[in-house]
Amino acid sequence: MSSRFIRSGTLVAAAFFLLIAPFARGLADPDVSDSQGGQEYQKKAAFLCKFAKFVEWPSHKFTQPDSPLIIGVVGADPFGGLLEEAAQDSRINDRTVTVRHVESMEELRKCHIIFVCRSETERLGPILSEVRGDNVLTVGETEKFTSRGGMINFVMVGADVRFQINDAAARHAGIKIRSQLQQLALPSSR
Amino acid sequence: MTWFPRNIPIRRKLTLVVLVSTTAALLVASAALFAFQVYTFRQNFMRDLAALSQVIAANSTAAITFQDADAAKEILAGLRVKQHIRNAFVVLPSGKIFTRFGDDFGSVPLSEYPAQTGFRFMGADLLQTQEIRLDNEKIGVLYLRSDYGRVYGDLLHLYMLTLAVVLALSSGIAFAISSQLQRVISGPIQNLAETARVIAARNDYSLRAEKMGADEIGAFTDTFNHMLEQIQYQDATLQAVQNTLELQVKEQQHEIAERKRAEEEIEALHNQLVEASRHAGMAEVATGVLHNVGNVLNSVNVSSTLLAERLRKSRAPNVERAAELLRDRNGGLARWLTEDEKGRMLPSYLAELGRHLSTEHAEMTTELELLVKNVEHIKEIVAMQQNYAKVSGFTETLPLEKLVDDALQMNTAAFERHRVKVIRNYENVPNVRVDKHKVLQILVNLLRNAKYAMEACRERRIELHIHRASAAAVRITVQDTGCGILRENLTRIFSHGFTTKKDGHGFGLHSGAIAAKEMGGILTAESEGPGRGATFILDLPIAEPNTAAPANPANPA
Numbered sequence: 015m016s017s018r019f020i021r022s023g024t025l026v027a028a029a030f031f032l033l034i035a036p037f038a039r040g041l042a043d044p045d046v047s048d049s050q051g052g053q054e055y056q057k058k059a060a061f062l063c064k065f066a067k068f069v070e071w072p073s074h075k076f077t078q079p080d081s082p083l084i085i086g087v088v089g090a091d092p093f094g095g096l097l098e099e100a101a102q103d104s105r106i107n108d109r110t111v112t113v114r115h116v117e118s119m120e121e122l123r124k125c126h127i128i129f130v131c132r133s134e135t136e137r138l139g140p141i142l143s144e145v146r147g148d149n150v151l152t153v154g155e156t157e158k159f160t161s162r163g164g165m166i167n168f169v170m171v172g173a174d175v176r177f178q179i180n181d182a183a184a185r186h187a188g189i190k191i192r193s194q195l196q197q198l199a200l201p202s203s204r
Numbered sequence: 205m206t207w208f209p210r211n212i213p214i215r216r217k218l219t220l221v222v223l224v225s226t227t228a229a230l231l232v233a234s235a236a237l238f239a240f241q242v243y244t245f246r247q248n249f250m251r252d253l254a255a256l257s258q259v260i261a262a263n264s265t266a267a268i269t270f271q272d273a274d275a276a277k278e279i280l281a282g283l284r285v286k287q288h289i290r291n292a293f294v295v296l297p298s299g300k301i302f303t304r305f306g307d308d309f310g311s312v313p314l315s316e317y318p319a320q321t322g323f324r325f326m327g328a329d330l331l332q333t334q335e336i337r338l339d340n341e342k343i344g345v346l347y348l349r350s351d352y353g354r355v356y357g358d359l360l361h362l363y364m365l366t367l368a369v370v371l372a373l374s375s376g377i378a379f380a381i382s383s384q385l386q387r388v389i390s391g392p393i394q395n396l397a398e399t400a401r402v403i404a405a406r407n408d409y410s411l412r413a414e415k416m417g418a419d420e421i422g423a424f425t426d427t428f429n430h431m432l433e434q435i436q437y438q439d440a441t442l443q444a445v446q447n448t449l450e451l452q453v454k455e456q457q458h459e460i461a462e463r464k465r466a467e468e469e470i471e472a473l474h475n476q477l478v479e480a481s482r483h484a485g486m487a488e489v490a491t492g493v494l495h496n497v498g499n500v501l502n503s504v505n506v507s508s509t510l511l512a513e514r515l516r517k518s519r520a521p522n523v524e525r526a527a528e529l530l531r532d533r534n535g536g537l538a539r540w541l542t543e544d545e546k547g548r549m550l551p552s553y554l555a556e557l558g559r560h561l562s563t564e565h566a567e568m569t570t571e572l573e574l575l576v577k578n579v580e581h582i583k584e585i586v587a588m589q590q591n592y593a594k595v596s597g598f599t600e601t602l603p604l605e606k607l608v609d610d611a612l613q614m615n616t617a618a619f620e621r622h623r624v625k626v627i628r629n630y631e632n633v634p635n636v637r638v639d640k641h642k643v644l645q646i647l648v649n650l651l652r653n654a655k656y657a658m659e660a661c662r663e664r665r666i667e668l669h670i671h672r673a674s675a676a677a678v679r680i681t682v683q684d685t686g687c688g689i690l691r692e693n694l695t696r697i698f699s700h701g702f703t704t705k706k707d708g709h710g711f712g713l714h715s716g717a718i719a720a721k722e723m724g725g726i727l728t729a730e731s732e733g734p735g736r737g738a739t740f741i742l743d744l745p746i747a748e749p750n751t752a753a754p755a756n757p758a759n760p761a
Contacts, residue, residue, distance in 0.1 A: 057271075064269050067339055107339055176272070194266030198275045 057175040058168055059097040062129060062153060063104035063111050065166065068195035071126060072188050075149045080108040084124060086116040088141060089131030092155075097129075123148040130154040130164070138162055149188045160202040165189070169200055178202045215390035222382035223375060230374055234367050245359055250323055250330070253350055256286065257334035261346045264294055265338045273303050280305035288351045290329060294336065295345045302344060317347060328353025392416040396425060409436040477700075478715055493585050495617040500581045507575040514568055522557050526550060588613075599723065601635045601747040604643075604670055604678055611647035612668070615655065624655055624664040631671040633678045637747035642719040646727065649712045650682045650740050656705065657686025657738065673743050677725070683739040689731035697729060720744070 066083050083106050087097065101111035116122055122145050130141055135156045142152060142163045152165045159167035160180035165187070167178045179199035184191045209220075260279060267276035276294055283289045283305055291306030295314065317333065318324055324331045330352035336344040392415075399413040409432050415425045529550065533540040540547035588610065612619075612626060619626060636643075651666065658664040665685045673679035689697060696702050698717040703710035713727070720727040724745040731738040 061270060067269065068266055105339070174271075177270075192266070194263055195270075197263065197279075198266050198270050198272045 053173070054170065054175060055093050056096050056100075058155070059093050059100035061168070061175060061177070062097065062127065063100045065127065065151065065153065065195070066104075066106040066109075066111070068192040069151055069184075070190040070192070071151075072149050075126060076109075080110075082110045082112040083126050084112050084114055086114050086122060086125030086128040087131065088116045088122070088128050089134035091115060092131055119144050123150065125150055127151045127153060130156075130159070132156055138164070146187065151184065151187075151189050165191070166199075167202075171200070176200050213390075214393055215386045218386035218390055219379060219382045222386070223378055226378040227371065227375060230371060234370070238363055238367070241363065242356075242359075245356070249350075249352065249355070250332075253323075253330065253332045253348060254334070256283075256289075257332045257346050257348045260292070260348070261334045261336040261344075264336055264346065265343065268294065268296070268302060268336060268344045269338060276303040277305070283348075286350075288355045290349045290351050292346065292348045295347070297342060297344065306349075317345075319345060325352070328356075388417075389421070392421040392425065396421070396428060400428075403432070409439055478718070493588070493614065496585045496613070497582050499617060500578045500585070504575055504578045504582070507571050507578065511568055511571050511575070514564060514571070518564060519557060519560050523554075523561070526554055526557070599637050599639050601637050602640055604633060604636050604680065604744070605630050607638075607640055607643050608647060608668060608670065608680060611644055611651060614644075614648055615651045618652075618655060619666075622655060622659070622664060624658065624666055627665065627667045629667065629669045631669075633670055633672050633746075635747045636678055636744045638723050638725075638744055639719075642723060643742075643744065646716040646719055646742060647680070647682070649716055650742070653712070653740075654682055654684035654686060654738075657688075658684055661686055676746055677743045678746055680742045680744070681739055682742075683737065685737045688734045688736045689729060689738050690734060691731075694729055694731065698727070 062085055085097070085101065087093070091097070098113050101113045104111045114121065114125065116125065116128065122128060122141065125145075126149075128141075128145065128150055130138060130152065132155060134141060138154070138156070138159070139162065145152065146163075152163075153168070154164045154166070155168040160178045160183070163180070163183050165180050165184045167180075169176045169178055177199055178201070179191060179196050180202060181191055181196060209217075212220075260283070263279045264276050267273070267279060280292050280294070280303055283292055289306060291304065291308070293304035294302040295317075296302045299314075301314075317331070319335075320333060321335050322333055324333070326349070328351070330350045332346075332348040332350065334346040334348070335342055336346055395416060396413050399411060403409060403411050412429045412432060413425045415422050415429075529546070530537065533547065537547075541550065542548065608628075608630070612628075618624075654666050655664075658666075663685050667681075667683040669679075669681040669683070671679055693702075693704075697704075698713050699710075700714045701710040702714070703712075713729075717727045720742060726743045728741045728743075729738060730741065
């Protein structure tokens with residue numbers, strides 16, 4: 015597993031560099047027209063839709079076997095419709111994927127996955143604590159997201175989208191993240 | 205089983221049997237095990253490969269989904285521990301190779317690789333195709349190429365080596381064990397064989413084979429010993445029988461010797477008897493001869509007495525006296541003859557005397573001739589007797605009539621005395637070849653017997669016949685009118701010692717029958733019963749013309 019560490023080390027360094035970069039640009043609103051950013055969020059949208067394939071929720075989370083999977087976007091939507099496109103093409107078994115822009119805390123609890131946008135970095139704590147007992151997979155894209163109780167955090171490694179996983183948080187929320195997915199995860203930064 | 209060596213010792217055979225069976229069984233078992241192992245190996249190999257590919261496929265789903273080629277490569281790198289995996293690669297539905305592991309694909313282009321899950325042999329390699337699916341969506345294909353041939357070859361090599369070692373070991377152990385165990389079987393057999401050999405060498409049937417167990421060989425040993433017992437017993441019995449036989453043979457030899465001696469004695473006695481009978485026969489002949497001679501001598505006596513009387517009364521002296529008268533008248537003789545009365549009567553006297561003397565002379569001459577004739581007769585009789593008294597044993601060819609007449613002649617006196625009437629009836633027959641003494645002896649005896657048998661009869665008649673009996677024999681029958689013979693005695697009369705005469709010896713007819721047989725003839729008797737006479741028949745062989753002596757007189761045809 016030594017190679018894994020070596021590789022992880024380099025990845026950590028790269029991730030660190032990339033995580034710093036947006037701040038350097040002064041938290042600019044990501045633009046969908048930006049080709050690199052567009053590709054980034056296209057991937058992230060696809061990833062969001064595909065996470066469900068490697069995640070198991072408690073059965074009571076769905077009213078029907080074919081109940082749609084609900085992805086809630088919290089905050090300023092950086093996808094610009096890409097997520098809806100991805101959801102349109104996605105099927106998780108018999109389920110369709112629905113995207114909602116969450117306006118209230120009430121809505122949060124009904125979602126299976128919530129994506130906490132960068133805009134909500136400051137309110138991350140309350141949001142996470144709001145859905146803590148409701149079997150919601152929390153996905154973010156901000157630094158320290160996992161360490162603050164988030165479950166999956168997107169990280170950019172060069173042009174590639176990678177992610178960190180906080181399995182303990184997921185398990186705590188009654189969500190099972192399959193090992194295949196966990197294998198892909200970058201180590202969480204503390 | 206012609207291949208199996210037959211001429212080696214049993215212990216080797218047993219060892220060989222064990223070895224061959226062991227090896228054969230081991231080979232069969234090994235072959236079965238081997239086949240099973242190979243089959244199982246292949247099955248397991250494929251199953252393992254399938255399982256491996258499934259695991260890798262399952263593990264790769266997330267990496268493919270999230271396009272993490274590094275992670276995918278990491279997953280495939282785990283195949284490093286599987287040395288037989290030559291290469292592995294994941295192909296996306298687009299045809300793009302997502303990640304790979306190991307050496308190159310080889311010469312086969314990727315497009316020809318099967319897209320469906322399954323196995324395919326590519327040369328010695330086994331290619332496993334595994335579809336990678338996520339939620340029923342085919343997100344990629346995993347190819348695993350394994351160096352099956354090498355592994356299989358290594359395995360075969362190992363198996364062969366193991367088999368060879370096991371075979372060598374087991375053969376060694378089987379040989380060691382069977383070399384020891386074969387003694388259990390071959391020991392008793394060798395023991396038996398050794399015993400049999402010793403018995404055969406020494407001819408000693410008192411030996412016994414040692415029984416070394418209660419198996420078939422033990423039973424065989426018992427049987428063998430039993431047979432030995434029987435042989436011993438039979439040997440003893442045989443010996444005893446042989447001893448007894450030897451004793452018996454000795455006794456018999458002794459007995460035979462004695463019997464021979466007795467036979468010789470009997471022979472000697474018989475010869476004596478024959479001689480005696482011959483003597484007796486000769487005596488009879490002699491009696492007849494003497495009788496005849498006596499008869500003739502009577503006539504001779506009469507003749508000589510008569511002649512003596514005639515001579516005594518002869519008138520021859522008167523001539524002398526007349527001559528004296530004439531001499532005294534010397535000178536005056538003429539006157540005396542004319543004048544004297546006496547002188548005148550003298551010439552007539554002389555004439556008368558001459559006449560008388562002539563008559564006397566004629567008579568005496570006649571008598572003398574008769575005397576000479578009688579003496580001649582005696583001479584003939586004696587000559588005949590001498591003729592028959594010669595040593596017998598020579599056969600000669602003779603006319604039978606002469607012999608019969610001679611026999612009759614010898615009994616003539618007796619027959620005359622007893623007033624026996626003899627009728628002769630001779631046919632003209634060829635000469636016979638016989639010993640004339642024997643024939644004469646037989647005939648004289650038969651005639652005497654006939655005469656004797658008729659002593660008490662009023663009519664005494666003997667008929668003698670000679671005729672041809674067959675082509676080779678002449679028959680003489682002597683038929684009498686005597687007392688006859690009892691039917692039961694018809695054969696007994698020829699046996700030695702049998703007689704009906706008061707003073708008989710019982711060998712007359714016996715020796716007669718023997719003599720007839722010796723000459724190649726036969727003597728038989730017939731009688732119609734007591735008082736009705738008897739007929740004795742003597743058949744004699746005819747002399748073969750131009751033959752001095754018959755080749756076999758004892759076998760007349």
